[in-house]
Amino acid sequence: MQRKLSIILENKPGSLVRVVGLFHQRGYNIESLHVDPVTNLEKYRHIEDLLDIKLKENEVSHLSITTTVNDNLLRQILRQINKLIDVLLAVEEK
Amino acid sequence: MLMGALHDEGVELIFGYPGGAALHIYDAIFRQDKIDHILVRHEQGATHAADGYARATGKPGVVLVTSGPGATNAITGIATAFMDSIPMIVISGQVASHLIGTDAFQETDMIGISRPIVKHSYTVEDASEIPRIVKEAFHIATSGRPGPVVIDIPKDTTAPDNLYEYEYPKDVNIRSYNPPVEPDLEQIERAVEAIFEAEKPVIYAGGGAINSNASKELFELNEILNIPVTNTLMGLGVYPGTDPRFMGMLGMHGTYQANMAMHNADLIIAIGARFDDRITNTPKLFAPGAKIIHFDVDHSSVSKIIEANIAVFGQVKNSLKAIINSLNESKEDYDPKKIYSWRKQIAEWKTQHGLKHDLYLSEGDENQILPQQVVQHVYQITKGDAYVTSDVGQHQMFAAQYYHFDEPRKWINSGGLGTMGFGLPAAMGVKFAFPKDEVVCITGEGSIQMCIQELSTCLQYNLPIKIININNEALGMVKQWQDMNYSGRHSESTYQSSLPDFVKLTESYGHVGIKIEKNSDLKSGLEHAFSMKDKLVFVDVYVDPGEHVYPMLVAPNGSLKDMWLDKGKKA
Numbered sequence: 001m002q003r004k005l006s007i008i009l010e011n012k013p014g015s016l017v018r019v020v021g022l023f024h025q026r027g028y029n030i031e032s033l034h035v036d037p038v039t040n041l042e043k044y045r046h047i048e049d050l051l052d053i054k055l056k057e058n059e060v061s062h063l064s065i066t067t068t069v070n071d072n073l074l075r076q077i078l079r080q081i082n083k084l085i086d087v088l089l090a091v092e093e094k
Numbered sequence: 095m096l097m098g099a100l101h102d103e104g105v106e107l108i109f110g111y112p113g114g115a116a117l118h119i120y121d122a123i124f125r126q127d128k129i130d131h132i133l134v135r136h137e138q139g140a141t142h143a144a145d146g147y148a149r150a151t152g153k154p155g156v157v158l159v160t161s162g163p164g165a166t167n168a169i170t171g172i173a174t175a176f177m178d179s180i181p182m183i184v185i186s187g188q189v190a191s192h193l194i195g196t197d198a199f200q201e202t203d204m205i206g207i208s209r210p211i212v213k214h215s216y217t218v219e220d221a222s223e224i225p226r227i228v229k230e231a232f233h234i235a236t237s238g239r240p241g242p243v244v245i246d247i248p249k250d251t252t253a254p255d256n257l258y259e260y261e262y263p264k265d266v267n268i269r270s271y272n273p274p275v276e277p278d279l280e281q282i283e284r285a286v287e288a289i290f291e292a293e294k295p296v297i298y299a300g301g302g303a304i305n306s307n308a309s310k311e312l313f314e315l316n317e318i319l320n321i322p323v324t325n326t327l328m329g330l331g332v333y334p335g336t337d338p339r340f341m342g343m344l345g346m347h348g349t350y351q352a353n354m355a356m357h358n359a360d361l362i363i364a365i366g367a368r369f370d371d372r373i374t375n376t377p378k379l380f381a382p383g384a385k386i387i388h389f390d391v392d393h394s395s396v397s398k399i400i401e402a403n404i405a406v407f408g409q410v411k412n413s414l415k416a417i418i419n420s421l422n423e424s425k426e427d428y429d430p431k432k433i434y435s436w437r438k439q440i441a442e443w444k445t446q447h448g449l450k451h452d453l454y455l456s457e458g459d460e461n462q463i464l465p466q467q468v469v470q471h472v473y474q475i476t477k478g479d480a481y482v483t484s485d486v487g488q489h490q491m492f493a494a495q496y497y498h499f500d501e502p503r504k505w506i507n508s509g510g511l512g513t514m515g516f517g518l519p520a521a522m523g524v525k526f527a528f529p530k531d532e533v534v535c536i537t538g539e540g541s542i543q544m545c546i547q548e549l550s551t552c553l554q555y556n557l558p559i560k561i562i563n564i565n566n567e568a569l570g571m572v573k574q575w576q577d578m579n580y581s582g583r584h585s586e587s588t589y590q591s592s593l594p595d596f597v598k599l600t601e602s603y604g605h606v607g608i609k610i611e612k613n614s615d616l617k618s619g620l621e622h623a624f625s626m627k628d629k630l631v632f633v634d635v636y637v638d639p640g641e642h643v644y645p646m647l648v649a650p651n652g653s654l655k656d657m658w659l660d661k662g663k664k665a
Contacts, residue, residue: 018209
């Protein structure tokens, strides 16, 4: 089943390639990918609340990835991505 | 800047090898006297030595290498530490910032090459960042599930003419990194309930329990529960190897009783273990009737291969403390009689097909020396109290089966990556940490040749390690698989007569070499070697080349109860 993953990560050199590299290392395929620095902070207040932090403009990026996996694999991918040091949050976008 | 930060982090020892891009750092090493630098003979040796030091002490090992080949030579050691979750800091020199990307002399993309095998990595962009990066790197390497962290330092950021105000940060705060520490008490209660209900429980503890320094808590827990315990290859020593409730190692070459107990259990309490494929055999057939409680610090290790019914996230030590507290309140509800028949069953399995111990000690000269005998003699001579490092192959499995570790951090081996060449440099790292303790490297003639150059380092720093070379004149484990699965076709697993004279080789490095070929010389030869307290002694023991490691799981498509027990005999 095709899933859309929504990942918030630090906007630093090397952050994106850690996520993308992980897909290949663990044998998952990326079907589409889109990444932008976060400028409209209003949409991300829930992350500030969840992690008890304050975000600034362009400080983090929003990465969307679509991939085809089953439920178990999806859980495993999300746990692996969330483990990356530069990732603040990875969830399935419904 | 860098040396100051390392000193402030409590580093006493660095293993390294100099080169162009690291020269500013090496000059700073020369001009200080707080941190000792150990000059190895190959960067792989530096990483394994730092790794051995970290496994034995629990403190992170520190490695310093130059760019290009220095960095790439360190890769195998970094991957070894990564697979076994060992805290390590690897500082690699890099070409100057303005040369990056120009294919400069000794340039390589260290961050790129090491990315899949590190917990995290940093490139220093400005010298002023060094204290913060060092602080964060040590925090990441040692907290949560530990692992190696690479710091790549371009040469210009260590230039001595750039002066900065130095202040080492007191705290570290990485907003995107918060590994679990304390367990969820609701899960603890669910775990207690499951334990109370179980009639055939097993404790299965791995390297994570050692990393979390949880051996005391594990023993305390089992003083209440009296459950049969098995350890993974990485977990040996976290529960006392001579305790009557200990069943031995499980998995590919685990004991019959440990594998049978896991297969037939109704409850598996996994503690800092990750259900690796050497343990589960075919996951679909793994422990069909068992409920799984999984204690781990790493979310991604739980339900990765075997679905956990109850997951307890947190530092294993804290989680075990929490469960002990809970049990102390409700112990009267626990009926230890419920598992009596289960324990009796396990004792029967042990009697039927347990490892044979005395048999091996009584062999005469009409037979060749068996590798198991060598390990048993070493165990007796060192009174089970030595630090034992090993390489990878049959000798590693014999050591794991026949040396009984009563304490954690004394069995030092490459479990996850299975790195040949690990044993000698790892033993150096242990010896630097504990110079007064006996350090033994149990190895084979294949593995030892992969990092043999470190004998020179051992001479320079006077490291009286004992190297026990279990010499079967073949890549024994490869040969065993070829015997069992490829109709005995020994493709590239023997060397004809090209082996070196290890006695002469050792002597040329300034150490003592002993060759043992007869059973009647084995005990006395080993005793003689261990009596030379201030010498590195290389004992080259020729053993029966036909000996296999048993039990051995039947793969593929076997379960944990499917084992070869002997040549031609299946369970």
